[in-house]
Amino acid sequence: MLIRLSQAQLNLLETCPRKFQQVYLDQLGTPIAPEQQDQMNWGSRFHLLMQQRELGLPALTAARTDRLLQTCVDAFIQAAPELFHQQAVFRQSEHRRTLEFQSYLLTVVYDLLILNPQQAQILDWKTYPRPQNPRWLAENWQTRLYPFVLAETSDYSPEDISITYWFVQAAQSVSETNPETPETTFQPQSLKFNYSKAQHEATRSKLVALLSQLTEWLERYQVGEPFPQVEVAANQCGFCAFDVRCQRHQPQMTDFEGLPTLAEIQEVAL
Ligand code: SF4
Numbered sequence: 698m699l700i701r702l703s704q705a706q707l708n709l710l711e712t713c714p715r716k717f718q719q720v721y722l723d724q725l726g727t728p729i730a731p732e733q734q735d736q737m738n739w740g741s742r743f744h745l746l747m748q749q750r751e752l753g754l755p756a757l758t759a760a761r762t763d764r765l766l767q768t769c770v771d772a773f774i775q776a777a778p779e780l781f782h783q784q785a786v787f788r789q790s791e792h793r794r795t796l797e798f799q800s801y802l803l804t805v806v807y808d809l810l811i812l813n814p815q816q817a818q819i820l821d822w823k824t825y826p827r828p829q830n831p832r833w834l835a836e837n838w839q840t841r842l843y844p845f846v847l848a849e850t851s852d853y854s855p856e857d858i859s860i861t862y863w864f865v866q867a868a869q870s871v872s873e874t875n876p877e878t879p880e881t882t883f884q885p886q887s888l889k890f891n892y893s894k895a896q897h898e899a900t901r902s903k904l905v906a907l908l909s910q911l912t913e914w915l916e917r918y919q920v921g922e923p924f925p926q927v928e929v930a931a932n933q934c935g936f937c938a939f940d941v942r943c944q945r946h947q948p949q950m951t952d953f954e955g956l957p958t959l960a961e962i963q964e965v966a967l
Pocket of ligand 1: 713714715716719926927933934937938939940941943945
């Protein structure tokens, strides 16, 4: 049976193979702080609302009663009207594609895909703040895998393809005149990455290497050998819920310091 792999799984595999094993093969759960769970729920509702809007369906009752959510959606539509009113040969939200590659099924889900004769736009909604350093996102597997799969499963050349992230979370700031009442501002921001043939071939090489490695680790795992741990020097274990199990625990940390940050948690696919 072919194994399905998403960008989140590739990210985890690259970050720490042992963590990939513990999450996806051993199926060990990791605790999530209540605040992070709330943020994830909010992100899921935002994605659902955007999908309903694209389908022309009335908003959910829950979304109508959530003023912050609705305000964020309205601010987003106002900030990027071209996204919502442009004519396209094809546009679909929650568009799913699968590519068979080296005995794996690479699976992507685009929040919105807009196709025109010479242009393919992949859009993704992020419900966390825009990262200070765009390189973090440029190197994320989502930015590499999403255009790769589209180029491999369509007639578009890599140069025709782009992926744009929209960061839609509301921000709170303290006003000088009224410091007791924080002001909430809605200024969605975007980050666009154009794709190219060179990037496409670089991603192909990376995938070949990573998946060959995964096949080898899986074969060893079948006979009882665990996946390798990331080097201590990579500083990943201090942010990992498996630190005790891996004997990488740092005693000075508090319970929730070991949890992933919001930006590291993948949004739930609808
Ligand atoms: S504690 Fe370190 S080695 Fe263990 S799974 Fe987490 S990141 Fe990997």
